[in-house]
Amino acid sequence: MEKKCKPEDIGLKSFFLGPQSENAIWFQSSVSQLLVRWFEWRQGRQVEDGRAISPKDQASPEFQKQRKITTDILADLSKRFEEEVPKYSPRYAGHMFSEVALPAMLGHIAALLHNPNTISGESARVGVQIENEAIEELLKMIGYSPSEGTGHFTSGGTVANFEAVVRARGRMALWMAGGAALAELNGSIPDPCRDAVVGWQAFDRVILELSQRDPAWESRLDSWNFEKTGFHHFASCLNDVFGVSIDHPVMLVPSHKHYSWQKAARLFGFGDETMKLIHLDARGRMDVGHLNARIQQAKNHDHPVMMVVSVSGTTELGVVDPIGDVASTLRQAGFIWHHVDAAYGGFLATLTKDVYPEMSDELQAGLASISASDSVTIDPHKLGYVPYSAGVFMVAQKRNYCLRSIEAPYIQYSGLDRGPMTLEGSRSGTGVAATWMVAKTMGLTPNGFGRVLARNMHARRLLEQELSKAKMPAHIVQTTDSNVLCFVMAREGEPLSVVNTRTKAMHEKLSQPDSRFIVSTTTIDWQHYGALCERFAGSWGASCDVHEIVLIRMCLMNPFFMSKETAIFYPEAFVHEIDSLAMSAG
Ligand SMILES: Cc1ncc(COP(=O)(O)O)c(C=O)c1O
Secondary structure (H helix, E strand, O other): OOOOOOHHHHHHHHHOOOOOOOOHHHHHHHHHHHHHHHHHHHHOOOHHHOOOOOHHHHHOHHHHHHHHHHHHHHHHHHHHHOOOOOOOOOOEOOOOOOOOOHHHHHHHHHHHHHOOEOOOOOOOOOHHHHHHHHHHHHHHHHOOOOOOOEEEEEOOHHHHHHHHHHHHHHHHHHHHHHHHHHHHHHOOOOOHHHHOOOOHHHHHHHHHHHHHHOOOHHHHHHHOOHHHHOHHHHHHHHHHHHOOOOOOOEEEEEOOOOOHHHHHHHHOOOOHHHEEEEOEOOOOOEOHHHHHHHHHHHHHOOOOEEEEEEEEOOOOOOOEOOHHHHHHHHHOOOOOEEEEEEOOHHHHHHOOOOOOOOOOHHHHHHHHHHHHOOEEEEOOOOOOOOOOOOEEEEEOOHHHHOOOOOOOOOOOOOOOOOHHHOOOOOOEOHHHHHHHHHHHHOOOOOOOHHHHHHHHHHHHHHHHHHHOOOOOOEEEOOOOOOOEEEEEEOOOOOOHHHHHHHHHHHHHHOOOOOOOOEOEEEEEEHHHHHHHHHHHHHOOOOOOOOOEEEEEEEEOOOOOOOOOOOOOOHHHHHHHHHHHHHHHOO
């Protein structure tokens, strides 16, 4: 095997520390420079104030005693962290994180030193600007217009998804209020399900008419806005005033949804019933025909459709939904809020056929269609190689972002400030600066970040080939949209229960503190993945004595997993390990 790295890949090696801390000296000196600058910044300001801690203080026994306590406890903490999950290692391929990029780490540390709270310019003079610039880079990456779109950093994908629900709900409440308020004025009958998806242009006409005819139009509008009055009050007023009935709003989400959507349904007070699941096809992607049926069903049962979610990079299998088909289906049903949960797969938008020639047309079209959605979640702390916590929520149009703002009397806000619009209050600038550094150094383009991700995609393909050499046959879930690889080891005709027991035993062995490789596991069932489960179990002629399949799940993100220069070739070594574990598990 050729031991050399391609010249164009050598530059990528500067972005990561390396499994043996190969770039330690450069990183250490960069951190040290950051510290020196920070010290000098403080020392250079108000020199005339004089020192508060003297060398004599520092030499005193009390001072020395306290300092020793901190030194000892820090050493203890540092030692304890040596038991932490070694996520940096090419032997780690469990969940959606890996080695963190050095530029990201440096950005994180730089921000940590200045500790900006991006709630407002008052507490983050520079932080809010960096956030603006980082958001602009991410808007461009997914194809939203940087002048029309906006967004902000969150603590992660869960909160970013909540941000979408808040806005979809707010917009729907406003549009329905407009319809009801005008009908009240006109003595006509509103159609709340149609009003829920009426679109800004039509809504603006409603507001124009309202404002021309009623000087108190704003309070009339507010009295019909269920965000202010509560949904039950709105529904009973519709019934009392117009004899119109309406049922609770629905959120249409694919069966492979992340569990944050269920949290959202409960948190925002509509209950689990709000969330209607859309079936998946045999490849685990959203079934757009069923989405259509769900929209019709909602209409027939007086449920306004609050939003539709599609996913780029599903949590379990890494699948990308047919986002373009979802967008065109929605266009026929009015202006339904379309959110793309690209918490994992947002950065895949940097892939093109130039850097990843094996990319399917379908995947390319799906990723390109993210730009047609209303809003998106992207987690730099997943495929962006940024340290925790860094999630992002973005909208394609500012109008959908600034639907409501709540200001605090003790904070002075100015132009760039997002504080009044975000669900979270204080927000750290670390994820912002880390993502900004990744964008500025690696570049959120095919030739920059795209090449790192293309390596991951190749790693997946290569591991598939290696798995085909195992003695115990490996059966891979055939979803090639991303670098998530899920499989089982099974002999022809083995019942599912036997295979599941084996997979659990293998995973147990591969999650020990001293295990040579670390993977994760997930379970797919007939209720959510019926067509896929059927097809997958059929691939080894399994008898389906249980109705779920336990899978070994790997997120192949480590940039050195395919290294040709290490003494070990990880894909081969992994297959050797998994094969012997499968054999010994029976
Ligand atoms: C598709 C998807 N959405 C949302 C999330 C939630 O992200 P976080 O854990 O950062 O809150 C995840 C996490 O894995 C995810 O895979």
